[in-house]
Amino acid sequence: MAFDAGSDSRQASKSEAIYPMRLQKFLARAGVASRRGSENLMTAGRVRVNGEVVTELGSKVDPNVDVVEVDGQVIRYGNPGVYILLNKPEGYVSTMSDPHARLTVAQLVPTSEHPGLFPVGRLDMDTTGVLLFMTDGELGHLLLSPRHKVEKRYEAIVDGRFTDADRRLLEGGIELDDGMTLPAKVTIDAYRNGYVEGATQSTTTAITCILTEGRKRQVKRMLSAVGHPVLKLHRSQFGPIGLDGLAPGEYRELTSDEVDALRASVK
Numbered sequence: 001m002a003f004d005a006g007s008d009s010r011q012a013s014k015s016e017a018i019y020p021m022r023l024q025k026f027l028a029r030a031g032v033a034s035r036r037g038s039e040n041l042m043t044a045g046r047v048r049v050n051g052e053v054v055t056e057l058g059s060k061v062d063p064n065v066d067v068v069e070v071d072g073q074v075i076r077y078g079n080p081g082v083y084i085l086l087n088k089p090e091g092y093v094s095t096m097s098d099p100h101a102r103l104t105v106a107q108l109v110p111t112s113e114h115p116g117l118f119p120v121g122r123l124d125m126d127t128t129g130v131l132l133f134m135t136d137g138e139l140g141h142l143l144l145s146p147r148h149k150v151e152k153r154y155e156a157i158v159d160g161r162f163t164d165a166d167r168r169l170l171e172g173g174i175e176l177d178d179g180m181t182l183p184a185k186v187t188i189d190a191y192r193n194g195y196v197e198g199a200t201q202s203t204t205t206a207i208t209c210i211l212t213e214g215r216k217r218q219v220k221r222m223l224s225a226v227g228h229p230v231l232k233l234h235r236s237q238f239g240p241i242g243l244d245g246l247a248p249g250e251y252r253e254l255t256s257d258e259v260d261a262l263r264a265s266v267k
């Protein structure tokens with residue numbers, strides 16, 4: 001049995017996490033709670049390993065062998081997840097395959113190395129910016145759930161002169177064909193004169209819009225509803241994750257701090 005309160009008895013691969021690992025680390029990594037929160041669960045007697053309550057903070061588990069439960073619920077750990085940030089360029093659909101043979105975002109991330117990768121939500125074909133991928137279905141689901149109100153920041157160029165009155169409409173929530181929107185945070189960044197492809201008016205407006213929902217084509221529908229169709233749309237932030245210089249079409253793995261921050265955003 002790997003569960004003991006003593007020193008590490010085994011070494012895993014040289015570079016990877018070593019099993020057995022501290023129980024509170026296991027719980028935090030499995031997304032149950034923060035490290036401190038996990039310690040509190042343990043000392044409160046809510047954690048069992050192989051059927052026995054474990055309150056000793058030095059205790060260790062091997063996720064391959066030991067069965068860990070919190071409040072009677074078995075906690076799965078599995079392989080460490082893969083978490084990827086892509087700066088989606090225009091012209092790609094946000095699906096892993098496409099029956100019409102269009103370019104897909106799957107072609108931009110290492111799917112052959114990580115076959116379980118899936119995109120967390122979608123961006124329209126012509127929308128650019130932050131698209132997260134992961135193999136962690138539970139976290140992906142939580143990030144998309146409207147219950148957790150994870151903020152998504154969009155930078156848009158809209159047709160016409162978007163006014164303060166328009167801003168207040170969006171901030172109050174507006175009626176779309178699938179119901180009222182939650183209040184958005186909107187700032188007017190700049191007015192521009194000059195040609196922008198698709199514009200019908202000589203003035204266009206750059207705005208920033210922060211939503212906590214993720215309905216289909218939501219930003220475009222909201223802005224059309226107040227008379228300002230979107231000409232360009234870019235997502236610059238998803239919860240705590242921004243692009244920070246990542247070029248269009250490039251991806252990188254998230255750091256463990258970034259993954260922790262994502263987890264914290266849905267607690």
Ligand code: URA
Nearest residue numbers: 124127217218219220
């Ligand atoms: N809202 C939209 O309208 N389109 C996107 O791609 C994302 C959010």
